[in-house]
Amino acid sequence: MSRMRTALPNTAVNRVSAALILPAAIVMGAVVIYPILTTIGLSLTDAPLISLSPPSFAGLSNYAEWLSNPDFWRSLWITLIYTFGVTIGSYAIGLFTALLLNLDFPGRAILRGLVLLPWAIPEVAAVMTWNWMLDYQFGIVNSLLGSQVGWVTDSAMALWTVTIVTIWKQFPLATVVLLAGLQAIPRELYEAANVDGASRLQQFVHVTLPGLKPVNSVLVMMLILYTFKRISIIYLLTGGGPAKATEILPVITYLEAFKYFRLGSASAVGILALGFTLVITLVYSRVFLREEA
Amino acid sequence: MKRMMMATLLIALVMAPIGVASGANKQIQFPSWMWGEAGTGDWFKDGVALYESQNPGVKVVPALVPAGQYEEKLLIDMAGGGAPDLAPVFTNMMPKLMRMGLLEPLDDYLAKADWKSNLLPVQKVAQYNGKTYGVVLTASPNGLIYNKKLLDKAGVAVPTTPEEMLVAARKVKQATGAFGYGFATRTADVLEAYIPLMQWAIGFGGDFSKDGVPTANNPKTIEGLEFLKRFFDEGLTPKGLDGPMLRKMFVEEKIAMLIDGPWAITYVKEAAPDLYEYVGFAAPPTPTHAAITGGAFYTIPVRAKHKQEAFALLSVYNQPEWQSRWLEDLLQIPGQNAEISPKLAKEHPWIEGMVDVAAKYPAGFGYSAPGFEEYAGEVQRMVVDGIASVWGGRTTVEAAMNDVQQKMVKWAATLKR
Structure with a gap:
């Protein structure tokens, strides 16, 4: 690029730059911007999923209905518990396994492959297997624990269960990213800490954690966003139940659109969920990324 | 060129x-x-x-x-x-x-x-x-599908009333170790979980609505569901399973009775031909014998x-x-x-039983509450959400159905019909 700058005037460079990003911009416009705008448009109508007549304009009534509906706020609360539970759990287990896999020991390569397995297994197959393992009557989990727990059928347990299953599915992502972060920390820092007589814990706190900051900011954001929009694990395990105990916002959106066929109403929930995601992202960026900068 | x-x-x-x-x-x-x-x-x-x-x-x-x-x-x-x-x-x-x-x-x-x-x-x-x-x-129509072998081992006849069915289920469990009666309690599959609730509600003369007016806490609806709960409480049904799994267990002779459609018997015919001759079909043993069709x-x-x-x-x-x-x-x-x-x-001796049920007791077309056919999915979900708390041991049938009734009334008022 620097060679190009010397050869071309600024306006030409700008044109080349614009031409290079144009394909990506078109794709982004088609698959991100257009659907969002369409969804916003639909959320202002009473559109059913299917109708031979055009939908009528409903203004902000879909939003007003949802914002005054206690089920929506309950669902948002459940979504936040699920999102932060999964994010914290995935990060903690990911960090632990990354630290373990960063050590030099025989069989490390095999273990690295094994840790990635939950991430690699197709989600539906994995969830169906969990469903059997957690079965109240015949599941291996109750059998091993000698317990009679309705892991997915008891409303007090279901949210914890889906959180744990999602952590199991998602922690390898954290492991991979954190392992890359750990390997980027210069060995010399640990050697210097050793010379200064720092303990293992002190090295972890003063060398490892600060060294992981660059990857942390991206990883945590990814974990939050992946979890906030994640529907398949909950839908397959509990369908949002029992008694709405695991009904996160994406489940409501899905039910409204594809079970009750209210596209306008579903779009409004989807846009509200998008709004909350943006708020979380902005707050996170302000607090953590600025601190890092 | x-x-x-x-x-x-x-x-x-x-x-x-x-x-x-x-x-x-x-x-x-x-x-x-x-x-x-x-x-x-x-x-x-x-x-x-x-x-x-x-x-x-x-x-x-x-x-x-x-x-x-x-x-x-x-x-x-x-x-x-x-x-x-x-x-x-x-x-x-x-x-x-x-x-x-x-x-x-x-x-x-x-x-x-x-x-x-x-x-x-x-x-x-x-x-x-x-x-x-x-x-x-x-x-x-759905009807009582039974394994005659298991009923014989337990020394009971084909039940025709709820009480007889409860006694038969207890005796089967005692004599054979098999579950007496299997019904879906896995609420993740809303329709599968709704069907037995509807069956027992209409079987006692109730339902979750009448002519588009919610009736979830109708005494007859509650009575039917409370009777169903007795099978659950006494461990006479496997817990947390859905319809297909129950059929599989029936084929494996781990369940003696189902209330299901004839497709369950066709499944027996294909999966366990030896069992087929012992399978019968009778009217649901409820007071009205109403059969979901x-x-x-x-x-x-x-x-x-x-x-x-x-x-x-x-x-x-x-x-x-x-x-x-x-x-x-x-x-x-x-x-x-x-x-x-x-x-x-x-x-196929059981066929006559099915045709008889179809002629005498058809009801509940489309698994929907009367007057809410268009919104069947929403009613099913409200009812199943309510009963999930009952299966979880957190409330009574009556309290759950009162809650469902309140929700249905509020929801019905918002419908543009």
């Missing part, structure tokens, strides 16, 4: 089959969840073969869509502007599709059909604003391209020999009144 001629020839060769395919054939798009089903799929395929032999130049294009996704996929296809030519739909889909104006009125076609007068009374489900939008395909209708979407041809195809399936075959080969009630031959009754 030579190169030009070669290129033209090549293009002509490539395009020729496309031209033949699109020019000579009318294609009847016919999606169904039944194409892949043993027996049923063959029945439909044989009908297609006959139709195609009688109508050269018309080709039927079957598309297998899994039953669980059928409603969604059909509606999404229609929402996208597409429409098949012939679409079987579940009973509960009929009110919605008719109100949305998505179906072709079939009165003019039916006027010329000599088999019209023989259709089952459930045909009325396909009528809206004085017009007919569907032709009943099948309407089979599962069914399907043939419909022709209003946007279908080949409506005449589609009706001609469904007419093939409505000929007397095809209707008899549906009963005799598939062991289910066809869309028209069909006689049971002595041979059939001898080979």
